[in-house]
Amino acid sequence: MEREPLRDQLAACHEDSFAWALHCCGRDRREAEDVLQTAYLKILDGRAVFEGRSSFRTWLFAVIRRTAADHRRRGVLRALRLLPIERQPDPPSGEPAPDERTEAAERRDRLTNALALLPRRQREILVLVFYHGHTVDEAGRVLGVGAGSARTHYARGKTRLRTLLAGEEGTL
Amino acid sequence: MTTDSGDADLRRLFAELRERDRRTVPGFEALVARARVRPVRARARAPLLIAAMAVLVLIAGVAAVLLLRHPAPSVALASWRSPTAFLLHVPGEDILRTVPSASASIVRLEVGAAAAHNQ
Numbered sequence: 001m002e003r004e005p006l007r008d009q010l011a012a013c014h015e016d017s018f019a020w021a022l023h024c025c026g027r028d029r030r031e032a033e034d035v036l037q038t039a040y041l042k043i044l045d046g047r048a049v050f051e052g053r054s055s056f057r058t059w060l061f062a063v064i065r066r067t068a069a070d071h072r073r074r075g076v077l078r079a080l081r082l083l084p085i086e087r088q089p090d091p092p093s094g095e096p097a098p099d100e101r102t103e104a105a106e107r108r109d110r111l112t113n114a115l116a117l118l119p120r121r122q123r124e125i126l127v128l129v130f131y132h133g134h135t136v137d138e139a140g141r142v143l144g145v146g147a148g149s150a151r152t153h154y155a156r157g158k159t160r161l162r163t164l165l166a167g168e169e170g171t172l
Numbered sequence: 173m174t175t176d177s178g179d180a181d182l183r184r185l186f187a188e189l190r191e192r193d194r195r196t197v198p199g200f201e202a203l204v205a206r207a208r209v210r211p212v213r214a215r216a217r218a219p220l221l222i223a224a225m226a227v228l229v230l231i232a233g234v235a236a237v238l239l240l241r242h243p244a245p246s247v248a249l250a251s252w253r254s255p256t257a258f259l260l261h262v263p264g265e266d267i268l269r270t271v272p273s274a275s276a277s278i279v280r281l282e283v284g285a286a287a288a289h290n291q
Contacts, residue, residue: 131190
């Protein structure tokens with residue numbers, strides 16, 4: 001794929017890509033930006049090549065997911081001081097002011113807290129389906145699992161998420 | 173398979189989350205530009221790991237040299253004796269090693285001394 005159309009495609013998917021990176025990084029914004037930068041460089045430098053076996057978006061999400069997994073592994077090595085800790089300037093914060101505690105903000109926090117308690121695969125499937133609008137089968141392709149496994153993770157994740165949300169509401 | 177019609181509540185929650193996240197997305201060009209000026213880390217520098225491996229190699233080398241210079245004495249297996257073998261010898265074990273014959277007796281009587289005693 002030519003570099004300019006590739007860059008344009010990445011730019012077109014950027015909003016969704018950032019949101020997916022955010023979920024792959026436990027909603028750590030700095031880490032999500034780092035992961036997304038690494039993924040973009042991999043693609044633009046030709047180290048990750050789209051071969052057309054799925055949609056571009058599905059492939060891009062899979063690259064981001066693998067990059068986030070690599071980043072987590074390197075994070076373990078950094079924590080053991082076996083790799084240098086690279087100091088990056090703080091990214092500009094786009095977070096709303098801390099005193100904006102609306103009901104919607106409360107619901108969002110409940111959802112993110114509940115998602116954080118799910119097993120990784122279940123969380124990722126639900127985010128891909130409900131947040132990004134993928135079908136369950138497409139979500140399975142992003143995660144590199146079969147359709148049957150994807151549906152199992154989806155069903156169990158949904159049940160578990162409802163239970164967690166119901167429990168959160170009971171404590172409010 | 174997409175979301176079921178009964179998942180409206182979950183769809184609403186995720187839609188709210190998506191709406192909030194949209195407001196905080198960093199610019200694409202700025203993100204790529206920052207990535208280009210990031211310090212190059214093509215090869216992971218692991219000074220502690222390298223130092224630890226060097227120490228292990230050194231220890232292994234020293235151990236190999238010592239073993240080659242002072243090999244452990246070889247002991248012929250057949251001539252080896254356990255240091256606690258003496259504990260296996262019990263008093264009177266000679267009796268256990270011999271088979272008595274029917275004509276022999278461990279009791280030896282002096283005939284003349286027995287007759288004198290009876291008188």
